[in-house]
Amino acid sequence: MIWDNLLIALQAIRANKMRSLLTMLGIIIGVAAVIAVVSIVQGLDHVISTQFEGVGVTYIMVFPRQDLQDPDLAGREVTLTYEDGLAIMERATGLRYFNPIFVRGEVTRSGSRRHASMLLGVGPFHQEVSNHWVDRGRFFSDLDMQRSARVCMVGQEVIDELEIEEPILGTDLIVGSSAFTIVGIMEYQGEMLGQNQDDFVLIPITTARGIYGIEAFKQLRLDFQAESPETVQMAKDQIKEILRVRHRIPEGVKNDFQVLLQEELLETTGAILGTITSVVAGIVSIALLVGGIGIMNIMLVSVTERTREIGVRKAVGARKSDILIQFLIEAVTISLVGGLIGVLVGWGLGILGANAIPGFPPAFVPLWAIALAFGFAALVGVFFGTYPAAKAAALDPIEALRHE
């Protein structure tokens, strides 16, 4: 019976192709919008998650908090130093590695070529903490650290941009006004959010301090790896305590630094993406409402147009429920076909959109989004199809047959 009704519905839709398509338009637009946005947002989320997941659940990041809006911080000199990091390693329990990071944009040169990239002064445990390793050559040694040696590791992008030729290892590289010997090439990371992740030069942090001076070293980023997932939260609390004491922050005044865990990094980006998604969901629900009203309208027209057909069906033995189901299925079929087209169009738009923005992660449509889109489409069909279907079912057979 359901099957027969489905065939009847498909026949009716096929008989009025253009009208059915126009009716579906609202649903198509609504579902396409949701799928397009979800696919892009999920692609982003997917990439960000895997990036941050790469550093592991034991990753802790501390960075200076400069907020000119905050009256507590306004007058203070915000610092976060190498010594802060050493003090944390000394006093906090449950931490395994510490990596101070000094960041500065610099021009790199090799031969006649120039390229602006990121210079990072890092500690000996940079590889362990950021879970990013040397691919060829070597990382700098303890001796390099002690002697502030002029050695560096580079990302692939620097090699490409400067057209450094083999043998790369041992080649000299000018960064700013200092010369370094390339001793290692770091693992290729690719792009994230349109940003090249391989455009950097790593040097020992002691070397960086020698070149840029103590004043430039007042604001570092301090990365840590905790010993285990269980100690992360405790370590975070201890880091806060130690830094508040060292920075002499009175009770009741906010921190001049921020401690983030991998989990929180994920949550923060997740929250932003979640906001985007819910805004879109709001817009989409309006589109679906409009689509639903379109379906109701066309179903009412259809019921009026097919009054005689309904009369004939009743005359040969159709029950009220048969007619009701027939028109409900028709409405749901229209909205589901609309939903299907919407998913395909939205997916296409998502792929196009993701490709149009350079370096954007590929679109990704999760199964739940498709299920949700179809569920909503079906719901719209049932909700807005019920009234016309009930109207058809309630028709008196003889009245319906007399209808011209």
Next chain:
Amino acid sequence: MLISIRNLRKIYRMGQVEVRALDGVDLEVEAGEYLAIMGPSGSGKSTLMNLIGCLDTPTSGEYILNDQRVSDLDDGELASIRNHEIGFVFQTFNLLARATALANVELPLIYARVPARERHRRAREVLERVGLGDRVKHQPNELSGGQQGRVAVARALVNKPSILLADEPTGNLDSKTSAEIMELFDELNAAGNTLIVVTHEEDIAAHARRVVRMLDGKVVADERTSPAKAAP
């Protein structure tokens, strides 16, 4: 008694005016009868047929069909009677325009919840019986008037109803195609089907074995005639 009608009234109220479409009709029909209803336009023939076919409800009076008091039945039971007991051939045939002959004939079987295979088989069988075995895939607009009429008859017969009702089945047909339909009716009656046919034409009525004449919503004559000779 297959049909037992007592003092049946159907009154339409149009503002102040009251139209007595049926004004106290008594009628009894036994299984296997072949009955023609005649009368001038507006005498209430179609109204009576629609009531017998359970498509309409009377203002008052009693209608007993197969020992069931029709006025006691709910919508579902009426649908079931229309499906199993009644085969209705309308004057304009009322075929579904976008469906094939086969699909039109299958319609009652769909609502009788007959499985698809069985449905196709039975519908095809009945179409063959009315001489349309080679037209099953045609839509109504690809069929002649007489063929459409035969599809309508096939649809009315497919679920083996107790009564076949036909309201001016030949009203829109030329005399040759009318003869075809009437020949079919004669065969059906000979095979034991109960037939009630509304007509304006005496030669159509001549096929029946009983003629009921109506005037102003009343039965004014009810005579048994000799059975018509089978057409040559």
